[in-house]
Amino acid sequence: MINIGLLGLGTVGSGVLEILDSRREELKNITGHDINIRKILVKDLNKKRPIKIKPGILTDNFNDILEDKDISIIVEATGDLEKGYDYIRKSLKEGKNVVTANKAVVSRHFEELTELAEKEGLAFLYEASVGGGIPLLKSLKEQLALNEITEVKGILNGTCNYILTEMERGLDYFEALRIAQRKGFAELDPTDDVEGLDTRRKLRILGTLALGSTILEEDIVLRGIRSIKAIDIEYINKMNCSIKLIGEIKSYEEGYTAIVEPMIVNKNSPFYSVYYEKNAVLLKGDKVGDLIFYGNGAGKLPTANAILTDVIDIIMGLSKTESPVGTNKLENINISLKGKYYLRISKVSKNIYSIMESIAKEILCEKENIVIMTKSMLLNDILKLLKVLEIKEEEYFLARKEC
């Protein structure tokens, strides 16, 4: 029997229980073992749980799990950055394999935790932390043996994609956000999603694996979707295009660029028809060419499914213990990021108008808002210009047009 210590019994943790219950026999046939959830850590023992749990299994004391010698695998699904990190580190030091969905912890402590797992000869797997149910990281790791990955690009946040899709169907930003919250796709405080922080964490993990070089959150330019308005959607629709929040890392001979930004994509883009909470990721390998992954970026069962594929790999001895973090030292060349940009500014004065005219390839509107498509220019130059003109972030929306 394989005993698991489950940390967290929220959306993801309860999904893990549900799948294990419904696939018990199949899992036994494939792995040769009964998979048993021996203990579950929660924060509040008195909370009413919508699922049936065997008596005596819940605990609010992590040591009950850490000190249980029969538990060989920890599944961490708490979402707590500080405690989650502590639980994972202690579990590895205690000789337990770890599977986590906690992207905040993986992003913040990636190198340390993967090195610790290697030192201890244990598995540390985190498939569910990027792209939810999409089997992305395992496929990426497989391709790395044969390929130089030159680009990783994707829609990595279901909440933003949900809001943008609803806006394209006629709602304004706040209506779309409220629906996303009501349906459980957006948190009460949506900052991490709409400011792009969640996408940046996932891109940091993906990029570090793909380029074999540590890429930290602070190495990635961050621009979210908070300032988008219905008028922007109107102009983007008129271009027969769609707007997505995209995370993109590209490698060049001179170094790499890394950015999270709103991007205008046309009908030929693999991202154009990715709607609502779906995620999609493109990997470019020098041998395999373009690979596109599409699926549920979040949700109880898809995420639990990703966790359990990691658990199966550990039980079947398919997981490597060596750290997948490469030793390349690539230079960050974000300063070279450039393109043609859609720019809408709400606060228009004569001064601003004439400056916008000088960088515009096309002026789309010049009434209460000024809306332009710029000539090809450096992102840094546009951002500097907006700063000099004292235009606040909430007063403009800037999106790169995909070529």
Ligand SMILES: NC(=O)c1ccc[n+]([C@@H]2O[C@H](COP(=O)([O-])OP(=O)(O)OC[C@H]3O[C@@H](n4cnc5c(N)ncnc54)[C@H](OP(=O)(O)O)[C@@H]3O)[C@@H](O)[C@H]2O)c1
């Ligand atoms: N939800 C998704 O679709 C999804 C997708 C991909 C990745 N993830 C990641 O999966 C993780 C879990 O997400 P979730 O949506 O399942 O969260 P959730 O519904 O808020 O559940 C969190 C669970 O962890 C427990 N918990 C929280 N802090 C704890 C602590 N310090 N010590 C012990 N237990 C603690 C809570 O206990 P109580 O029940 O007692 O409050 C709860 O059972 C997060 O890292 C998230 O980013 C989620």
